[in-house]
Amino acid sequence: MALDASTFETLTPSRFISFTIPHPSFSNTPLRVAVLDSPVQPNDVPQVGAMLVPEGREIDWIFSTELGHLQLLLSSPEISRLILIGNNFKEGTLPFTPHVYHRPLECSMHQQGFEVWSKPLLLALSPKSLFKRGIPEIPILSYVDNLVSSVVVHQCAGIHVGEMLVEDVEIENGGGVLHHGREFRRRLRFKRMPNLIQTEICIVPVKGGDCLDGVCIGGNVGFVPYLKVLVHPYLGPMVAGLVLNSEYVAQRIQNGFKPKALCLGVGGGALATFLRTQLGFEVMAVDSDREVLRVAREYFGLEESKFIHVVVGDAFESLKKLVEDEGNGKFDIVMVDLDSSDIKNGVSSPPVEFVRKDVLLAAKLVLCEYGILAINVIPPSRYFYDNLVSHIKEVFHELYKIDVGNGENFVLIATASPLVFLAGDCVNSFLMRLKSVIPEAYLKSITKI
Template sequence: MSLLPRTAEEFSSADYWERFFRKRGEKAFEWYGDYNSLCGVLHKYIKPRDKVLVVGCGNSELSEQLYDVGYHQLTNIDISETVVSHMNQRNAERRPDLTFQQLDATQTGFDSGSFQAALDKGTLDAMASEEDGELAGRMLAEVGRVLAVGGRYVCVTLAQEHVIKLAVEHFARGWAVRIHCLSAQQTAESDASFALPVFVLVCTKFRQAPPFAVLELCQGEDGAPARLASVPELLSAVKERQAYNLTLHKLRGATDASSTPSLTLCHAATGRPRYTLTVQDSLPSAKLPRSNHFAIFIVPQGRESDWLYGSAEGRTQLASSAKFRRLVIVAMHRDQEYEDMQAVQLELSPLVMELAPPGMPANQQVPFLSVGGDLGWREVIGRGVSALTGQYSVEDVRGEDGHLYRRLIFMNNCQLVQSESRLRSAVTASAHKKKNKKKSKPSVTEAPALTGVKDRIVDKGFLCCTHHEVMVAGLAMLGMDAVNNKDQPVSVLLVGLGGGGLPQFVHDFVPHARVEVVELDPAVLEVAQTWFGFQTNERLKVTLGDGLEHIKTLESEGGNAFDVVMFDVDSKDTTLGMSCPPPAFVETPLLKKVYSLLTPRGLFMLNLVCRDSALRKSVLERVGAVFPCVFSRGIEGEVNEVLLCCRGSGEGHKPHTIPQTLQQTAKDLQKTLRANTQTPPCVPQIDIAAMLSDLKVV
């Protein structure tokens, strides 16, 4: 709008405001809302008997409306002679005691301690330059001087970062600071709403500075104050509210199925995250029932990392099957207590309506959807901090199939399951072992009940990750002579330990196999041993260190040969289009070193997770340039694919078809794994033939 200043410096210019009010004339200008939208919080902190200094009054009707409801000790000041003259003339007859004076807010000339309140609506925002806060600082100092002990500076502001930081840091020393976050207000200038909320900063002057900072944030005019420990925490909380309202503003516009904004709702008393809401819109071309505007889907506890809820592709599929214009997918946070489904719905109902799609009828019923109708179950059984990855959580959850699972979650990416194992009941397993003491083929145990954590043990025969199953199945490509050779047992080098399920499975069920694991993070090894049943011995060893450097060292030493080298390591750089492995693991020089470490019959297995098609093509070209025979096995419903790379093609050229003998070898390997069961009633639960049925030649 042409009436608004173009630069921050103009806001603090007397000449600018002279031009502004001359051009505007009689029409009142209401920054950030009028009396009706602000009266609740203003009456809370300013009493009718108070002597009030209105700083930078402009031609707002706020002072007049306050006067009309009993506030008769208002002193209004403004730097503009034009607006002061106009406001005095406008109120001379109807409000003779309402005074307007042309004064500089940085040096008013009033006696110290002569006011009980100072009211500022937009003036601080106007004076605070992003480049230089000196002028605004002088105004705040003057306000502090003229206020009496117990007096309050009440500032209506948009809380731009440089503005609110200046004010809070100024008053945090010796004053109580409270900020109210109001809803985005309707301006008098247009029919559009502010994208950002309006805040009311209330600073109370103490006679003596308290021994600690008093910093509080309230939602709405009557919200309970949440205490913040430091100025940065308070500023961060303000920023979160602004981001939330900006998202709401965007969601009230046109829908976009490719955009899935997420919002975090926090517990009012503690400020800790309680719900994460992801908004998923249907494609414009989708055929939907006319009345299906909006629905809320509550994800069961412990299931938020499932592909259907934790990935963009899964959420798109979920929204498509639900058949609503907009689906809000709600995940509950760990370390929060939830009574039941009805209580969750009651808690969310007044909040989620803000996320309704544009054009939804006002009286439209909004259904809550769920799986099974209950909240699910999750128990956090361990926590810790990794020096490399930060905080982590080990938790037991109930899966969709009714079984219990144990998961390792790194909190910097809590939507991703780092490692997972299925659990068995230790009590049932022990009883089953006695019952089947003389039997050679124990049966699979049933899903455990919700017993204590000590009664749950990891089922080492079950691999939760399909790509782990493919890697195990890939051993069939070595041939059964190699797998069953006691004199030259299969040797495996695995980079990336996780919970240890893959190396433990190979150790337990592949005859005489020798496995060396390289893991960068000592905390991961500790978690694997403490919570996932991982056990090292002379055939299963772990080297702590950088996998890249370890491979380089082994290659330079010479004399090291492995039948299988596996890469199952994720990238910490989320900006890349490839989350597994890190790019350095698929550079040509390293691939050549891997090739040289393999025996003539050797295999290189790579878990590849790449959403960037051009990057994936580049990786496949590099791998194919080093290994003469490369197969790919995609993972249904996931981005993962496993590359099975042979050191030799066996025929001196790149194959065009899958070997006919592979399916028979797969059946033989299946028998061998089952025959090698050593810890009843733990049985390898993997279909080797199925894992190799969808191989494609790269």
Template sequence: MSGNAAAITDLARLHPSRYMTFTFPNPNPSSRDTLHLCISVLDSPFFSPESSPSPSSPPLTAAMLVPFGRESDWIFSTVEGHTQLMIFFSGSCSSPLSRLILIGNTRSSFPFSCYTKPEAVGSDTSESERNLLPLLLAVCPKSAFDYGIPTVPFLRFEDDVVSLVVVEKTAGPVVGEMVVEDVEISLSSSERLQRRRRLRFRRMPNLVQTQIRIPHHHSGESDVTHGSTGFIVQPYLAAMATGLCLIGPSLDEKVSQTGRRPCVLCLGVGGGGLLSFLQSQLKLDVVGIEADEVVLSISKRYFGLVEGEFLQVHVGDGITIVENWGKTIDRFELQFDAIMVDLDSGDATTGSIAPPSEFIKPTVIAGARRALTENGILVINVVAPLITRNYLSGLLKNLFSDLYEIDSGNSENYVVIATTSGAVESDSCFKTKVKGIIGNNYINSMTKYYI
């Protein structure tokens, strides 16, 4: 039995989290300009072999054509990226997605270093899909035929990347492989392309950890190296900063009475975009904790993070540090006006991207509460199913006064905000400053939990 035949035979049954890649003769070489196709198959990590299909909910197999030129991008060439795609598309499918098949040109033996989006393929896509149907049916699990010949829908991957150049690939002891890349993106609100530098981790390739703008009108090496720092590009970071308005009067009072800047602890540094913004634009004293020393090096070399009197970063396990604070007896000499949590789970199979499950524990929440001032605030970036968000909210309600939520507008990131002594929903100098920089959108979309 040939290797391809053996692979297809082995796919007759569904096995949770099984990932398989093989090549197959292209039934229509002219459509993708290659004699062989790379086929990647992933069975859902959430599929239960004990669950029996029904006519109303048979196991659904779907397929997706990998964009030309991005075959070696981690999004399409790794099990981590494949898993994130499955989770993303599962929400838009009519039935539970049990198997996702990626079909693309064979991957280059050279490292993925650049990409330019080709012109629109046009009607050739539908012809390719028809020619691939026999292969897709052969790769469907046997259970998909229990109620007739299955339909295999083709899903579409769309992002705003027009061109991409890899600046550096490296690896850290905690997050593993990572890539710094310069991209041009197309924004629906503007015809002009926008240049950005961004950081991605292989363990979560579909998630952009950090991105900053690269000005068009500069060509000097320093501008290309550092981009525009101190300004927020990612919407959820703007929503996190907006959450500070809930304690605006308290922050104003601290400045007027002590002359000191309010102090913010950031768990998770990434490229440092949020930290730089809080320090340079909102005039806060910022302390960052990052688990991976290589990530910190990248943030300084490529994203313009600069330490100084009011911005300090440290290497350490932020979750463990905060959890230990909850076990101490003595009060701290230094307490924080705000703790901002921007940590990813590193494992898409959990169904939750942020925060990691290690953070959503009573002992960690208690440590965070203990480290905050009397009028402090805990701000958390949440990318998780509703059940996880509800559990987190339950933990917070046990220790905090009021809870708020901001939808960042991308249907993925929600910012959850917990206050230690209730929010003062009134105007303040700090709130006016935030509105002048970020605008009113996130303030107006803030929702209070009345539970």
């Protein structure tokens, strides 16, 4: 069916249209064009933006799905219509053909001169209202990340989170945690929010050693998880919150008790595993999706044991049950790493269901006297953040913040009681252990709200 050009003359909230056309310079190379209008319409003259899909990443959910397109659009709130242009791909390619991506060393022919050859197409796809002041200039947006290579190693679907994939990647500027500049990671992503990495861990070549000759993503050398470090940006800051009650935790350990942590939201299980293996915690981890937990065990090194107990269930219902069941004992820290299942208005963490007094009160009731609550926060708006802070302050005694530094995440840390232990008063064995596994910059960046 032919596409009516007049379709694009007006903006229609959340309308998504994709189609293919011949490349204007290489007629035997079809292009996929996807056009998405913002769910929020402008009050004044609209702004249209365009993006060339990075070559080799056309089947990545970030660029090939409407939800990925939406997240790209929402990351540029001034844009009313975002047009993606890239090489065409066959629907359904991803599940059946393992696709190895390597970042091209130089621009391809279809990337060269994109601003010139795409201009007539972009103008034809722009709304009439954009021409009120003459022929507009349409900005070309760039997608830049640190991905060098990637390969999907597993794909499946969960009853709650939907389709997900596990991918091994090599990234640049990863800090050289293990291999002096070359950094290999394993990631978990959900199709419902493909731009958000749910879990990320270090992986190392099976052959071992520091020599990486012949080691590459998608090659003959396999990789295994390395779980002694936290590389997901906000997990280190969440654990750093333990500096606030470190003396209390040290006293519990000295008295023969194992500190206890409750993790609401498991993902790949990196946080639960780290708390157990590096800090000696007994951990209860709760996740609503059984398939996510299977993936965590099979690909991310999560191992249930006497000291890691995994519960399949709703986080909020599990909190209520723990309040009612005093036999489980109380926790030294509750860690909340949950996000909203609806990303139509942008990524939100924690979900709005968490920002309720009864839920926060339940979280406080499962904490021991000097326990703390650590929350990963991705605020979709200033109002959301202020509202969350206000609700927490109504229930908890003190509130602290760590800015993760990635322009996206914050970690909020609330105390169940006024702090009578100050981290700087004395050196304790638990604090020394914490400093040995968490960058001290995080420990020093905690500020009181």
